[in-house]
Amino acid sequence: MTSQQNLSCDELLTTTRCVRRGLDLERAVDPELVKECLRIALQAPNGNNRQNWRWLLLTDPRIRADVAEVYRAAFHARNAAALKRLDELPEGTRSAITGARLLADRLHRVPVLVIPCLELPDGRLPQGNQAGVWGSLLPAAWSYALAARSRGLVTAWTAVHLDREREVADLLGLPPTVRQGALLPTAYPLRTTFRPGPRLPLAEVLHHDGWQDSDRT
Numbered sequence: 001m002t003s004q005q006n007l008s009c010d011e012l013l014t015t016t017r018c019v020r021r022g023l024d025l026e027r028a029v030d031p032e033l034v035k036e037c038l039r040i041a042l043q044a045p046n047g048n049n050r051q052n053w054r055w056l057l058l059t060d061p062r063i064r065a066d067v068a069e070v071y072r073a074a075f076h077a078r079n080a081a082a083l084k085r086l087d088e089l090p091e092g093t094r095s096a097i098t099g100a101r102l103l104a105d106r107l108h109r110v111p112v113l114v115i116p117c118l119e120l121p122d123g124r125l126p127q128g129n130q131a132g133v134w135g136s137l138l139p140a141a142w143s144y145a146l147a148a149r150s151r152g153l154v155t156a157w158t159a160v161h162l163d164r165e166r167e168v169a170d171l172l173g174l175p176p177t178v179r180q181g182a183l184l185p186t187a188y189p190l191r192t193t194f195r196p197g198p199r200l201p202l203a204e205v206l207h208h209d210g211w212q213d214s215d216r217t
């Protein structure tokens with residue numbers, strides 16, 4: 001089942017990208033391989049080891065098409081203004097948004113969609129800081145993405161459908177106690193090598209021993 005890519009740990013961590021353009025939409029993905037990745041994801045940390053994560057694995061073409069339709073509507077509602085003035089955007093932003101539009105347009109053709117969810121006792125998210133809640137799901141979701149990559153698959157981290165979370169929940173029959181954290185389209189890639197992405201240098205984002213650290217003055 002496992003088709004390991006033999007990436008070093010650092011390569012895996014630095015080159016696992018959000019792949020939107022280079023998805024092989026013709027190649028089927030075995031759901032058992034996805035489950036193998038999800039079993040690995042279940043080793044992630046989570047609050048009090050309660051494991052109130054829930055995972056939706058969508059492979060049925062009709063269900064994927066329904067979810068993709070909601071995703072597309074959410075994407076276009078959110079990005080309408082930016083899509084109208086693409087020419088004015090900096091190259092990096094323009095490329096990201098046109099890639100995101102392409103993914104939105106073709107989402108129904110991506111063979112596997114994974115939606116990591118949390119089951120909350122009363123379905124309500126806290127008013128204040130939600131890091132403790134989402135911290136019990138998102139590390140596992142990223143572990144899923146890494147496990148998938150190390151098996152030759154790629155994913156794209158997406159969340160724009162959360163603007164219409166209830167519509168997706170209704171399509172999938174989720175009870176109100178279940179909240180969605182992301183949507184990870186999963187497919188084989190058209191190419192297998194990826195590079196580290198553009199990121200700010202550490203010095204620009206690191207505060208050593210307090211916010212006003214001496215390194216930044």
Ligand SMILES: Cc1cc2nc3c(=O)[nH]c(=O)nc-3n(C[C@H](O)[C@H](O)[C@H](O)COP(=O)(O)O)c2cc1C
Nearest residue numbers: 017018019020096100103157158159160161197198
């Ligand atoms: C919380 C979160 C939400 C995101 N939502 C979307 C999305 O809805 N659609 C999309 O195409 N990409 C989405 N992305 C992907 C980011 O745009 C992407 O990670 C970023 O452009 C950097 O690309 P890289 O991860 O390949 O370096 C999301 C990423 C994160 C972490």
